[in-house]
Amino acid sequence: MTENQYQAGLIKRLKARFPGCRVLKNDPNYLQGILDLTLFYGPTWAMLEVKAHANASERPNQAYYVEQMNNKSFAAFIYPENEEEVLIALQEAFASRGATRLSLA
Numbered sequence: 001m002t003e004n005q006y007q008a009g010l011i012k013r014l015k016a017r018f019p020g021c022r023v024l025k026n027d028p029n030y031l032q033g034i035l036d037l038t039l040f041y042g043p044t045w046a047m048l049e050v051k052a053h054a055n056a057s058e059r060p061n062q063a064y065y066v067e068q069m070n071n072k073s074f075a076a077f078i079y080p081e082n083e084e085e086v087l088i089a090l091q092e093a094f095a096s097r098g099a100t101r102l103s104l105a
Contacts, residue, residue: 007037024037033062035062049065073093074089
């Protein structure tokens with residue numbers, strides 16, 4: 001299975017698991033190394049870097065962005081071998097986090 005095929009199925013599974021979530025595919029040509037997907041679910045957000053398998057190579061800056069975005073909300077590498085583990089962690093992160101923006105009131 002290619003990364004694109006896995007990603008397409010993953011997006012469907014994300015939308016089924018998190019009803020109402022919005023999934024954006026990010027442009028890697030705009031910002032080198034930025035993660036593949038941004039998810040918005042209620043007042044929370046997360047980013048995922050999709051790989052076709054556990055041994056797929058990382059591109060420059062991907063680990064950096066996973067760490068940076070995980071420190072702000074939630075981010076992870078996801079591939080078939082760790083999908084359920086990541087989705088459980090994502091579900092827990094969505095459940096435990098409040099609004100991800102400052103209140104202007």
